[in-house]
Amino acid sequence: MQDLVANKVHDETRQGEAFAPFANDENQYNKKFYIESYGCQMNFSDSEIVASILQNEGFGATRNYEEADLVLLNTCSIREKAEQTVRKRLTEFRKIKDSRPGLLVGVLGCMAERLKSKFLEEEKLVDLVVGPDAYRTLPVLIEEAETGQKSVNVLLSREETYADISPVRLDTNGVTAFISIMRGCNNMCSFCVVPFTRGRERSRDVHSIIAEAQNLFDRGYKEVTLLGQNVDSYYWIDEVNDEIVTFGKLLEKVALVSPELRVRFSTSHPKDITDEVLLTMSKYDNICNYIHLPLQSGSTRVLQLMNRTYTREWYMAKVKRIREIIPDCGISSDIITGFCTETEEDHTDTLSMMETSAYDMSYMFFYSERPGTLAARRYKDDVPEEVKKRRLKEVVELQNRLSYESNKKDVGKTFKVLIEGNSKKSDADWMGRNSQNKVIVFPKENYNYKKGDYVFVKVNDFTQATLIGEVVKEL
Ligand code: SAH
Ligand code: SF4
Ligand code: F3S
Numbered sequence: 001m002q003d004l005v006a007n008k009v010h011d012e013t014r015q016g017e018a019f020a021p022f023a024n025d026e027n028q029y030n031k032k033f034y035i036e037s038y039g040c041q042m043n044f045s046d047s048e049i050v051a052s053i054l055q056n057e058g059f060g061a062t063r064n065y066e067e068a069d070l071v072l073l074n075t076c077s078i079r080e081k082a083e084q085t086v087r088k089r090l091t092e093f094r095k096i097k098d099s100r101p102g103l104l105v106g107v108l109g110c111m112a113e114r115l116k117s118k119f120l121e122e123e124k125l126v127d128l129v130v131g132p133d134a135y136r137t138l139p140v141l142i143e144e145a146e147t148g149q150k151s152v153n154v155l156l157s158r159e160e161t162y163a164d165i166s167p168v169r170l171d172t173n174g175v176t177a178f179i180s181i182m183r184g185c186n187n188m189c190s191f192c193v194v195p196f197t198r199g200r201e202r203s204r205d206v207h208s209i210i211a212e213a214q215n216l217f218d219r220g221y222k223e224v225t226l227l228g229q230n231v232d233s234y235y236w237i238d239e240v241n242d243e244i245v246t247f248g249k250l251l252e253k254v255a256l257v258s259p260e261l262r263v264r265f266s267t268s269h270p271k272d273i274t275d276e277v278l279l280t281m282s283k284y285d286n287i288c289n290y291i292h293l294p295l296q297s298g299s300t301r302v303l304q305l306m307n308r309t310y311t312r313e314w315y316m317a318k319v320k321r322i323r324e325i326i327p328d329c330g331i332s333s334d335i336i337t338g339f340c341t342e343t344e345e346d347h348t349d350t351l352s353m354m355e356t357s358a359y360d361m362s363y364m365f366f367y368s369e370r371p372g373t374l375a376a377r378r379y380k381d382d383v384p385e386e387v388k389k390r391r392l393k394e395v396v397e398l399q400n401r402l403s404y405e406s407n408k409k410d411v412g413k414t415f416k417v418l419i420e421g422n423s424k425k426s427d428a429d430w431m432g433r434n435s436q437n438k439v440i441v442f443p444k445e446n447y448n449y450k451k452g453d454y455v456f457v458k459v460n461d462f463t464q465a466t467l468i469g470e471v472v473k474e475l
Contacts, residue, residue, distance in 0.1 A: 029055070029058055029059055029060030030058055031058055031059045031060070031069045031070070032059065032060050032061070032062040032067055032068045032069055032070070033051075033054050033059045033060075033061060033062070033068055033069065033070040033071070033072060034061070034062050034063070034064070034065040034068035034070070034071050034072070035047050035050065035051065035061070035071075035072040035073075035074060035170075036071075036072070036073050036074065036089070037074040037109075038073070038074065038075050038076040038082060038085065038086060038109070039074075039075065039076025039077075039078060039082060039109065039110065040076065040078070041178055041225070041227050041266065042180065042183075042198075042227055042228075042229070043074050043075075043076060043109050043110070044074075044170075044178065045167065045178040045179075045180045045227055046074060046108075046109065046132060046135070046180075047074045047108075047170060048167035048168055048169060048170050048178075049135055049162045049165050049167050050072065050074070050108065050135050050138065051167070051168040051170055052165050052166060052167055052168045053135055053136065053138050053139065053165065054070075054138065054139075055168055056139075057138075057139045057142070061168070061170065065093075065096070066096075068103070069102070069103065069104065070103075070104045070105075070106065070142065071093055071096075071103065071104070071105045071106070072105075072106045072107075072108055072128075073086055073089060073090065073105075073106070073107055073108065073109075074108040074109040075107055075108065075109040075110055075111035075112060076109065076110050076111065077110040077111045077113075077114045077193045077197055077370065078110070078192075078193060078194070078370075079365060079368035079370075080368045080369075080370075081368065083111055086107075086111055090105070090107075090125065090126070093105050093125065094125040097125050104127045104128065104142065104145050104146070105125055105126055105127055105128070106126070106127060106128030106129070106130060106141075106142075106145075107119055107126050107128070107129050107130070108130050108131075108132070108135070109131075109132055109197075110132065110193070110194070110197035110198065111197075112129045112130055112131050112132075112154060113131035113132060113154050113156070113196070113197040113198070114193065114196065114197050114371075114372075115129075116129065116131075116152065116154045117129065117152050117154075119152075120150045120152065126150075127145040127150060127151070128141050128142065128145050128150075128151050128152075129150075129151075129152040129153075129154065130152075130153055130154070131153065131154035131155065131156065131197075132156075132183070132197065132198055132199075133155060133156045133157040133160045133183070133199060134153035134154060134155055135162070136160075136162075137153045141153055156184075156198075156199035156200070157199065158199070158200050158202060159202060160183065160202075161180070161182070161183055161202060161203070161204035161205070162180070162204075163204045163205045163208040164208065166212070166215075167212075173420050173421050173451070174220060174221065174451065174452065175220075175221060175222050175223060175418065175419070175420050175421070175451055175452045176221065176222070176223040176224075176225070176418075176420060177216050177221050177223070177224055177225070178224070178225050178227050179209060179212050179213060179216075179224050179225070179226055179227065180204065180227050180228070181203065181204050181209055181226045181227060181228050181231065181234055181250065182201060182202060182203045182204055182228035182229075182230075182231070182233075182234055183198060183199070183201070183202055183204075183228075184198045184199045184200045184201040184202055184229070185198060185201055185229040185230055186200060186201040186230075186233075187229075187230060187269065187307075188307055188374060189296070189306055189307050189308060190305060190306050190307045190373060190374035190375040190378065190379070191296075191306055191336065191339060191367060191369075191370070191373060191375045192370070192373060193370040193372070193373055194229055196372055196373070198229070201229070201230070201233065203234050203235050203236050204236075205236065206236045206238055206245045206250060206253065207238075207240070209226075209250065209253075209254070210253055210254065210257065213254050213257045213261065214257050216261075217257055217258050217260070217261045220452060221261070221452075222260060222261060222262060222418055222452050222454075223261065223262040223263075223264065223418055224254065224261065224262070224263055224264070225263075225264040225265060225266060226250070226251070226254065226263065226264070226265040226266075227265075227266060228265075228266075228267070229267060230267065230268075230269045230272060231247055231265050231266065231267065231268060232247050232268050232269055232272035232273045232274065232277060233247070233269070233272055234246065234247040234250055235247075236250075246274075246276060247265075247274075247276075247277055248274060248276030248277045248279075248280045249276075251263060251265065251277065251280050251281070251284075251287055252280050252283075252284065255280075255284040255286050255287050256284075258286075259284075259285065259286050260286070260454075261286060262286050262287075262288055262418060262435075263284075263286060263287045263288065264287075264288045264290060264437070266292050267292050267294065268291055268292060268293050269294075270293055270294070270295070270308075270310050270314065270315050270318050271308070271309050271310045271314070273291070273293065273318065273322075275321070275325070278321065278322060278325040278326060279325060281325075281326055281329075282325050282326050288435045288436070288437065289326050289328055289329045289330060289435045289436055290329065290330040290331075290332075290435065290436050290437040291322060291329060291330070291331055291332075292331075292332045292333070292334075293315075293318065293319070293322075293331055293332070293333060294333055294334035294335075295315060295333045295334070295335060295350070295353060295354070295357065296308055296334060296335065296336050296339075297335070297336060297339060297342070297346065297349070297350050298312055298315075298346075298349040298350035298351070298352060298353030298354065299312065299342070299345070299346035299347075299349040299350065300312045300313075300349075301346060302339055302341070302342055302346050302349075305339065305340060305341065305375075305379065306336075306339060306375075307374065312349065312353060315353065315357075316353070316356060316357075319331065319356070319357045328435075328436065329436070330360045330361075330435075330436030330437050330438065331357060331358075331359055331360060332359055332360055332361040332362060332363075332437075333354070333357065333359045333362045333363075334362065334363045334364075334365070335350060335354070335362055335363075335364045335365070335395050335399075336365050336366070336367050337350070337364070337365070337366050337367065337388055337391035337392045337395055338366050338367045338383035338385075338387060338388030338391055338392070339367045339375070339383070340367070340375055340379035340380060340381055340382060340383070341379065341380075341382060341383075342367075342383050342391075347391045347394075350395065351394065351395065351398055354395070354398055354399065354402065355398070355402070358402055358405070358406065359399065359402055359403075359406075360402070360403060360406045360436065360437075360438065361399070361403055361406075361437075362395075362399045362402075364392060364395050364396050364399060365392070366385075366388035366389060366391070366392045367381070367383070367388060369381040400464065403464065403465075404464065407438070407462040407464075407467060408462070410438070410459045410462065410467055411459050411460065411461065411462065412458075412459065413458070413459055414456050414457065414458045414459070414472055414474075415434035415435070415436075415440065415456070415457055415459070415469075416434065416435065416454055416455075416456060417432035417433065417434055417440050417442075417454065417455055417456070417457045418432050418433060418452070418453075418454055419431075419432045419449060419450070419451050419452060419453050419454075419455060420432050420433065420451065421451050423441045425441075428443060428444055429441050429442060429443050429444060430442055430443075430444055430449070430455075432455070432457070434457075434467075438466075438467055439465065439466045439467065440457050440459065440466070440467040440468070440469050441466050441467070441468055441469075442457050442468070442469045442470055442471060443470065443471075445470075445471065447471055449471070455471050456471065456472050456473065456474055457469040457470065457471055457472070458470055458471075458472045
């Protein structure tokens with residue numbers, strides 16, 4: 001069964017992209033690796049760390065697995081379906097391996113961490129199993145695997161942030177990039193496997209974050225997205241400047257790299273997002289007015305079972321506060337339907353909260369029990385699948401209406417848009433985003449703009465996922 005996702009490119013929809021950096025670099029390495037990434041942006045960002053480590057070992061990236069010596073799948077465990085997708089892909093690589101015995105196949109990421117050496121027993125074709133905190137040991141593990149041994153390292157760390165490793169940007173548009181600011185998660189939402197696959201939360205050295213942002217800007221990038229499972233709990237004691245750096249402070253420091261560098265972040269937890277963050281956002285024009293604030297459920301009872309530690313009222317007050325401080329802020333959400341014991345009334349509470357929050361966009365899922373999580377141990381997965389699906393359908397239909405209404409309100413408005421590249425449909429059109437993270441497509445006409453430029457675009461029309469506009473002189 002398909003997870004349903006409305007109207008936006010998402011981690012889930014990006015599943016299984018093959019990456020290679022600069023095409024003309026491909027020949028300078030004697031061995032080649034091919035990597036596919038699944039799951040969230042953190043995983044895509046980790047693949048760039050892995051690429052950096054492998055390049056130092058003489059492996060160049062290729063987009064074509066047929067010419068690869070090493071095939072890596074950076075995997076996700078968040079829902080059962082995510083794991084099934086990877087298993088299916090592995091059986092496809094089994095065939096290729098049969099015809100090319102020297103080929104090494106490795107599993108990285110969250111599924112590697114969750115299943116550990118079970119992978120080697122179950123999936124006979126896998127040569128390497130490497131968890132998210134063990135990528136530095138890849139060179140040694142590959143060497144071992146080359147001698148025919150199976151190698152595994154799934155040790156989680158309390159310190160590893162790969163702060164000193166400069167990511168090799170994969171499949172980049174040269175305009176937007178991700179920066180990991182922390183790893184792991186301490187929240188223990190009862191449905192979630194992430195604390196088990198990614199380990200304890202730890203923040204990355206502020207100086208290395210700013211240096212990475214500066215470096216990206218110097219190389220022509222115009223937008224960075226700061227990544228963490230719960231960015232609001234970023235915390236760094238900066239002994240150099242004798243300063244405590246909270247997420248609000250970090251945002252400010254990144255914003256100060258240049259007013260021409262846009263800053264985004266993901267994900268915020270409703271219990272942790274502070275006024276300091278909101279006020280910093282409103283102070284700097286280049287911090288985008290967009291917050292991904294996952295609700296999960298609109299029922300306080302269910303939220304409690306989920307261990308989200310906020311109530312319906314708390315969440316509502318947060319949304320109100322966001323709109324007070326940043327009136328034009330885009331807000332999106334994650335919703336789970338059919339969590340353990342969810343009643344029709346709880347479900348109606350979710351629908352009404354979505355309506356009150358007026359989300360511009362949501363990622364919506366039906367509950368998928370994950371082995372080892374608090375919910376799997378404590379509660380019965382007792383909502384029948386067809387009920388989960390029906391509720392999901394209702395949630396998706398509501399979000400479609402909310403997105404439609406949100407887009408409709410934008411008609412006639414003019415936005416500052418960062419050009420990311422050609423529109424998917426036509427080379428005669430540019431594609432970019434406004435501060436609220438909405439995609440806008442507009443004709444190039446005879447203007448002399450290029451990728452990475454900021455332009456003012458007036459919205460004339462829209463489809464479900466995209467605003468359609470034209471370039472104008474000013475706001
Ligand atoms: N750290 C982020 C999100 C991590 S996972 C946060 O706290 O918001 C992304 C989304 O996947 C979650 O927000 C949740 O909506 C969904 N999700 C996580 N575990 C799930 C499960 N077991 N079943 C269905 N959806 C799940
Ligand atoms: Fe999972 Fe909750 Fe952590 Fe997000 S905050 S990664 S949902 S445990
Ligand atoms: Fe998936 Fe791991 Fe991200 S489980 S969502 S890849 S942190």
